[in-house]
Amino acid sequence: MVEHFAVRGGARLSGTVDVVGAKNSVLKLMAAALLAEGTTTITNCPEILDVPLMADVLRSLGCTVTVDGGTVSIDVPAEPGAQADYRSVSKLRASVCVLGPLVARCRRAVVPLPGGDAIGSRPLDMHASGLRKLGATTEIEHGRVVAHAEGLHGAQIWLDFPSVGATENILMAAVLAEGTTVIDNAAREPEIVDLCTMLQQMGAKIEGSGSSTLTVHGVTGLQPTEHRVIGDRIVGATWAFAAAMTRGEVTVRGVDPHHLDLVLDKLRSAGAHTDIAPGEFTVRMDGRPNAVDFVTLPYPGFATDLQPMAIALSAIADGTSMITENVFEARFRFVDEMVRLGADARTDGHHAVVRGVERLSSAPVWASDIRAGAGLVLAALCADGQTEVWDIEHIDRGYPRFVENLRALGADISRVSTDPAR
Numbered sequence: 001m002v003e004h005f006a007v008r009g010g011a012r013l014s015g016t017v018d019v020v021g022a023k024n025s026v027l028k029l030m031a032a033a034l035l036a037e038g039t040t041t042i043t044n045c046p047e048i049l050d051v052p053l054m055a056d057v058l059r060s061l062g063c064t065v066t067v068d069g070g071t072v073s074i075d076v077p078a079e080p081g082a083q084a085d086y087r088s089v090s091k092l093r094a095s096v097c098v099l100g101p102l103v104a105r106c107r108r109a110v111v112p113l114p115g116g117d118a119i120g121s122r123p124l125d126m127h128a129s130g131l132r133k134l135g136a137t138t139e140i141e142h143g144r145v146v147a148h149a150e151g152l153h154g155a156q157i158w159l160d161f162p163s164v165g166a167t168e169n170i171l172m173a174a175v176l177a178e179g180t181t182v183i184d185n186a187a188r189e190p191e192i193v194d195l196c197t198m199l200q201q202m203g204a205k206i207e208g209s210g211s212s213t214l215t216v217h218g219v220t221g222l223q224p225t226e227h228r229v230i231g232d233r234i235v236g237a238t239w240a241f242a243a244a245m246t247r248g249e250v251t252v253r254g255v256d257p258h259h260l261d262l263v264l265d266k267l268r269s270a271g272a273h274t275d276i277a278p279g280e281f282t283v284r285m286d287g288r289p290n291a292v293d294f295v296t297l298p299y300p301g302f303a304t305d306l307q308p309m310a311i312a313l314s315a316i317a318d319g320t321s322m323i324t325e326n327v328f329e330a331r332f333r334f335v336d337e338m339v340r341l342g343a344d345a346r347t348d349g350h351h352a353v354v355r356g357v358e359r360l361s362s363a364p365v366w367a368s369d370i371r372a373g374a375g376l377v378l379a380a381l382c383a384d385g386q387t388e389v390w391d392i393e394h395i396d397r398g399y400p401r402f403v404e405n406l407r408a409l410g411a412d413i414s415r416v417s418t419d420p421a422r
């Protein structure tokens, strides 16, 4: 069976939505469990496909993993395997984050190179050069990253760009290296802070969490822990954009509103009213949004993962918006699908110019990645007639209970299964 979403536009979203743990945090926390023998338990995990896929990667390394609703328990043996299974890794790009922990724990790692991605090339050069500075050798052999280290030692590492994945891999190797490592121009995303918090609970010595300089004093061993994943700011922001676009009123619970300071400020510039309280926020929009410009940058800049939502909002805004993409070059590919929905949008290099229209018009569209898919659904909520959104397995990878949450807020959306043979 093939599934798509059928979305009928026009509903005003209202109500409260609960957001669970962040996809981009939980997968790294699961990898970090490899750093200590014994059972690490992670709670508030989102029930999305990537979590069982990561569990398979860890099982291929000798761990016993149970996934029970939002709780994942990982029992790590004294000597985990160093070779991740190709089939598991190929389905999950984020599985490359086992590289750092494996080098630290086993002094050896063989991780198949994850495949390409619809949002642009995702090289691993900064991951590899950071691990080399810590004393590892890294080679690409037969489509796999092969890393060896006699022993890891502290180093001064300057990243060319504050890459989330490279910061995480280097950090997870440095916590067990001998001596002090300084990672400069480190990523500052809340998910990195979450990883630092869990590593600290395991006994790691890290200073500067949340800043662009991370100082890590290596220790000889770590202990397993129990940790609750931070709320998913990208999911929370998606609901905030949905409220603003449908002229609705939505309260989002379970996300730290400070992780969305810039996003909520942009929505206020677009005309929304926001109420902020500890662990929750409300967005209300009474009229048509005003056009605002967006520039994606590493945190605390506007997240590239929210760029499709920014395009969707701009598509129905009053005026012209310029959206600049600075992180993933191919992320504008989905704009053609927005044009199919009647958006007046054109791209040139890493800029998109969107002239807002009063109303979009329904059409069949295809999701190319998680966030592009969510952006298309938001646009469909503001389109005349019924839009079919296809390739929704991408959306399911990032948004637990996507349809259920939208329906509870009053959206007219359903999941439809069809038999392609008929």
Ligand code: UD1
Pocket: 023, 024, 025, 027, 094, 121, 122, 123, 124, 125, 126, 127, 128, 161, 162, 163, 164, 165, 166, 298, 303, 304, 305, 327, 328, 329
């Ligand atoms: C993570 C997130 C993704 C988000 C992105 C940026 C996960 C699972 N995914 O991806 O949702 O969009 O952060 O916030 O957490 N780069 C290099 N060389 C490297 C590493 C990265 O050139 O060695 C480049 C990439 O091509 C990209 C930029 O750096 O242009 C940022 O990538 P990075 O921050 O590493 O993103 P990911 O960790 O892959």
